Amino acid sequence: MTTIINLPYSPDEKTNFGKKKTHARISIFGLGYVGLVSTACFADCNYHVIGVDPDVKKRYIIREGKSPIVEPGLEKLLARGTSNGHIRVISDGENAVLNTDISFVCVGTPSKADGSCDLKYLRTVSRQIGKALAKKDKYHVVVFRSTIPPGTTRNVLLPILEKASGKKAGDDFGVSFHPEFLRESTAISDFFDPPKTVVGGIDERSRQLVAAFYHGIDKNVIETSLEVAETVKYVDNTWHALKVSFSNEIGNICQALKVDSHKVMDIFVQDTKLNISATYMKPGFAFGGSCLPKDVREINHLAKSLNVPTPVLGSIIESNSNQITHAADMIKISKPDVVTFLGITFKANTDDLRESPVLPLISQLVAEGIKIKFFDPNLNLDSSVRHHLQHSKHEKDSIDQLMEFLPAMASVSIEAACENSDVIVVCHNDMAYRSAVIDRESHQKVVDLVRIFGGQDNWQELAAVGMDDYVQKPASLETLQLKINQWTRPTEKALNILLAEDEVANAAVIKAKLAKLGHNVRIATTGFEALRAARYEPFDLIFMDIKMPEMCGKEATSRIRALDSSHASVPIVALTALAAPEESVTYTGICW
Numbered sequence: 001m002t003t004i005i006n007l008p009y010s011p012d013e014k015t016n017f018g019k020k021k022t023h024a025r026i027s028i029f030g031l032g033y034v035g036l037v038s039t040a041c042f043a044d045c046n047y048h049v050i051g052v053d054p055d056v057k058k059r060y061i062i063r064e065g066k067s068p069i070v071e072p073g074l075e076k077l078l079a080r081g082t083s084n085g086h087i088r089v090i091s092d093g094e095n096a097v098l099n100t101d102i103s104f105v106c107v108g109t110p111s112k113a114d115g116s117c118d119l120k121y122l123r124t125v126s127r128q129i130g131k132a133l134a135k136k137d138k139y140h141v142v143v144f145r146s147t148i149p150p151g152t153t154r155n156v157l158l159p160i161l162e163k164a165s166g167k168k169a170g171d172d173f174g175v176s177f178h179p180e181f182l183r184e185s186t187a188i189s190d191f192f193d194p195p196k197t198v199v200g201g202i203d204e205r206s207r208q209l210v211a212a213f214y215h216g217i218d219k220n221v222i223e224t225s226l227e228v229a230e231t232v233k234y235v236d237n238t239w240h241a242l243k244v245s246f247s248n249e250i251g252n253i254c255q256a257l258k259v260d261s262h263k264v265m266d267i268f269v270q271d272t273k274l275n276i277s278a279t280y281m282k283p284g285f286a287f288g289g290s291c292l293p294k295d296v297r298e299i300n301h302l303a304k305s306l307n308v309p310t311p312v313l314g315s316i317i318e319s320n321s322n323q324i325t326h327a328a329d330m331i332k333i334s335k336p337d338v339v340t341f342l343g344i345t346f347k348a349n350t351d352d353l354r355e356s357p358v359l360p361l362i363s364q365l366v367a368e369g370i371k372i373k374f375f376d377p378n379l380n381l382d383s384s385v386r387h388h389l390q391h392s393k394h395e396k397d398s399i400d401q402l403m404e405f406l407p408a409m410a411s412v413s414i415e416a417a418c419e420n421s422d423v424i425v426v427c428h429n430d431m432a433y434r435s436a437v438i439d440r441e442s443h444q445k446v447v448d449l450v451r452i453f454g455g456q457d458n459w460q461e462l463a464a465v466g467m468d469d470y471v472q473k474p475a476s477l478e479t480l481q482l483k484i485n486q487w488t489r490p491t492e493k494a495l496n497i498l499l500a501e502d503e504v505a506n507a508a509v510i511k512a513k514l515a516k517l518g519h520n521v522r523i524a525t526t527g528f529e530a531l532r533a534a535r536y537e538p539f540d541l542i543f544m545d546i547k548m549p550e551m552c553g554k555e556a557t558s559r560i561r562a563l564d565s566s567h568a569s570v571p572i573v574a575l576t577a578l579a580a581p582e583e584s585v586t587y588t589g590i591c592w
Contacts, residue, residue, distance in 0.1 A: 024048070024213070027096035027103045029125050031058060031089070033069060033187065034145060034180050035106035040074055041191040043081035045216070050096045051089040059089045073188040093125070097132035102141045102209065105129070106180075109146045117149055119156065126157045130164025133173055141174035141209050147237075150230040153177045158202070174206030177226045179233035197221045200229025223464075242312070249310045253299070256306040283591030285427070285449040286323040286357035288346035293317065293355045324357050327425075327590055328364040330447050336422035339365055341374040342414065342436065343428030345384070348450075353384045358427050362409075363398045372409045375417035376428075381407050418444070426452050431503065437587075448589040462574050465554045466561035467544065470574035473506060475543075477513045484517065487571035488540050495519045495540040500530035500556065501575060502548040510543065510575075527551025534560045534567050545575045 024047050028035050031053040039051045053059055061068045065079035081087035090096060097103055107121040122144070129142055142161060144153055158169050169175050177200040182190045197218040201207035204223075211221040224232075247265060254261035269276050287293070296316050303310040331339060346356035353359065362372050385403050411417035414436045418424055424440060426433050429450045437446050462470055468487060471479055488495055497514055501507040502525045511521045522537065524530035527548045534542065534556075542560075544553040551559075557572050 025100040025102075026050070026213075027052060027093075027100040029053075029093065029096070029103060029105045029129070030107035030121075030146075031055075031062065031068075032106065032108060033071070033184055034182055035104070036062070036067070036069065036078075037071060037074060037182055037187040037191060038104060038106060038145075038180075039087060040077035040081055041188065042213070043086035044077050047086065047213070048100075049081070049087050050100055051087065052091065052093050052096045053089065054091055056091075059091065062087070062089045071187055072185065077188070093128040094132040094135070097129055097140065098136055100140075101138075102143060102213070103129055104143045104145055104178075106145045109148055117147075117152075119148065119152065122146055122148065122152075122157060123160060126160040127164045130161040133161065133165035133167055139173060141176060141206055143176040143178050143210055145178055145180050147179070147233050148177075148230055150227045150234075153200075153226045153230060154202070170203050170206075174201065174203070174209060175226075176201040176206045176210045177229045178210055179229055179236075181233075181236070192217060194218055198224065198229050198232055200224050200226040202226060245312045249303075249308075249313050252308045253303050253306065253310070256303075256308050282451075284451065285327060285590055286320045288355045288357040290346075290352060290354045293320070320357070321360075323590075324361050325364070327361055327447065327449060330588055330590065331361075331365060331423055331425060332368060332370075334423060334445050336370060336445075338371045338373065338421045339423045339425060340411075340417045340421040341372065341425045341427055342376075342417065342433040343426070343430065344374050344376050345378055345428075348428035348430060349378065351378045351380050351384050353379070359399050359402060361425075363402050366402065366405075367398070373411050373417045373421060374409050375411045375414050379410075381410060423447060426450060431505075442586075444586070446587045448587065451589055462546075462554070462576075465558040466572065467554075467557050467574045468571045470576050471543070473545075473575050475510060475513070475575065477516065480510070480513055480543075481517055483543075483573050484519070484541060487573065496522070496538065498522050498524060498530065498533055498537075498539045498542040500524040500527070500542065500548065500553060501545045502526060503545075506545075527553060527556035530556045531559050534570065535563055535565070538567065539570050542570055542572045543575050544572050 026042055026047050027050045028039050028042075029052045031039065031051050035051065035053075039049050043049045051059075051062065058068045062078060063082060065075070065082045067075040067078055078087065105122065105125055107125050109122060110118050112118050126142075133140060133142075144157060153175065158175050161173070161175065162169055165173070167173060179198055181195055194217070197211075197214050197220075199207045199210045199221055201210065201223070207223045211223065214221055250264065251261040254264055271277075273279065296313070300310060300314050300317075303313065341358060341362065344356060344358045344362070345351060345353055346358075362374075366372060385406060414432060418436055418440065421444060423445045424437065424447070426437060426446065426448045427450065429452050434452050437448075437452065440446065469483060471483055484495065484497075497519050499507060499510055499514070499521050501510060501523065504525075507523050507525070511523060514521045522533060522539070524533050525548070528551050530542070530544065530548075530553075531551065533539075544557055546553040548556075553574060557574075560570070560572065561568055
């Protein structure tokens with residue numbers, strides 16, 4: 001549930017939000033690094049800020065326009081804010097809530113002895129704010145910025161606020177989790193030039209009111225759920241720590257080899273297609289193939305021969321094996337007798353079986369007495385098996401033994417592979433496999449290792465770019481008729497419908513159905529083509545595929561809505577590749 005929105009927003013009649021910045025009032029609880037930097041920076045943006053902190057000495061220092069912490073540029077902003085009256089510092093939390101529109105909570109969440117997050121300060125402040133809300137008539141937003149485990153805002157802090165206030169979150173006050181990405185020593189520049197601005201909330205109103213404060217700082221605020229926003233902060237920091245540890249282990253190996261590690265990494269980071277990019281950063285199944293497993297083993301062997309400890313690099317193969325076991329557990333939970341695999345080579349569109357992670361997965365199931373069937377049109381059994389055996393010296397004997405029985409498991413068609421199967425395991429992203437999943441028997445369960453339907457396109461994301469509705473592919477005749485009736489005026493004339501769909505087979509099927517309903521259909525196979533057609537031709541309705549080449553359906557919709565013509569208001573219905581609605585029962589995916 002993630003949305004990128006453009007600011008500013010229209011004013012909210014019940015609050016001061018959206019009005020001139022000099023009228024907006026902020027309270028910030030906790031004046032440590034995050035709270036104090038936020039206080040100074042918001043004040044410099046012309047907001048009125050009340051800082052709340054129990055530390056008498058700290059409050060005195062700040063009132064003098066000084067900074068109790070070392071942070072470049074901070075004292076200058078504090079001096080300016082206190083002198084012009086934009087910054088006040090008090091200890092009375094109730095006073096702060098009653099005299100502001102929004103409260104940012106920035107108190108510490110230190111680790112306990114067992115490594116868990118200590119929420120005692122957050123609980124205390126939440127009760128304090130809740131009691132103040134009980135005395136306040138106007139809508140108020142409570143924004144948590146402290147790093148906390150996913151689910152804490154909704155399941156721990158929100159109930160405290162509701163109990164202390166006697167009010168209902170979402171109706172009487174808003175709640176948001178808004179992670180901070182301020183680095184000590186560069187916090188001021190990070191505030192005004194953030195890597196991203198993420199706002200989670202219990203509802204759209206909460207999210208948008210928080211996002212409105214960043215007009216002029218970041219026009220592309222990312223709106224999402226409370227839990228996603230909470231998780232992002234942990235993922236960010238863990239990734240940063242992993243990057244440091246990875247680089248250091250590579251550096252230690254290079255040093256032992258008398259190789260310049262900085263030159264190595266300078267070249268490494270120049271690859272923004274694979275190395276420093278979004279590539280490989282979507283959770284899913286295990287890696288395999290002739291390169292990655294082999295090279296990871298070899299660099300670990302090299303490090304060991306050099307007496308260089310590499311705990312991070314050394315854990316990669318084990319982590320990969322755990323993902324295979326995780327997939328096996330997902331399959332075995334339904335206690336199947338027969339399991340079908342759609343695709344078994346190490347990735348789609350290749351005949352290479354070498355170190356395919358599907359093989360040890362199959363091996364684990366065979367060991368449990370489960371019958372295996374598979375279909376893979378790219379696989380040449382004789383040459384692929386022979387090639388695998390030539391390069392499998394490190395493989396377990398069970399994998400080599402599996403090669404002997406592989407021909408008996410092969411099916412000549414998808415239909416034959418899926419027939420009488422209890423579980424269908426999708427290992428390759430192939431349109432034919434998607435159809436097999438859609439057309440499966442009602443009792444057959446699916447374990448999707450590749451997210452073949454592309455994930456669920458959240459309705460809020462579609463609405464944010466101007467889409468009016470959505471329909472799940474493959475759309476039935478009845479569903480298409482329903483959407484047409486819903487979004488067009490009753491008429492006996494044939495409608496002019498634009499169908500934006502890049503998959504030829506899907507486009508042909510949908511066009512035939514629309515033609516059967518008596519309508520004229522114009523097909524666009526890319527987002528650019530859809531935009532051009534919508535610009536120059538009048539349509540009564542547009543069916544827009546989400547994922548298309550050159551320009552996606554969301555971008556095309558956004559641009560159509562921006563057209564300076566009557567064509568901009570044409571109803572647009574998204575064609576989404578959602579998995580079947582019953583997937584919570586019979587359809588599961590890895591790392592979803």
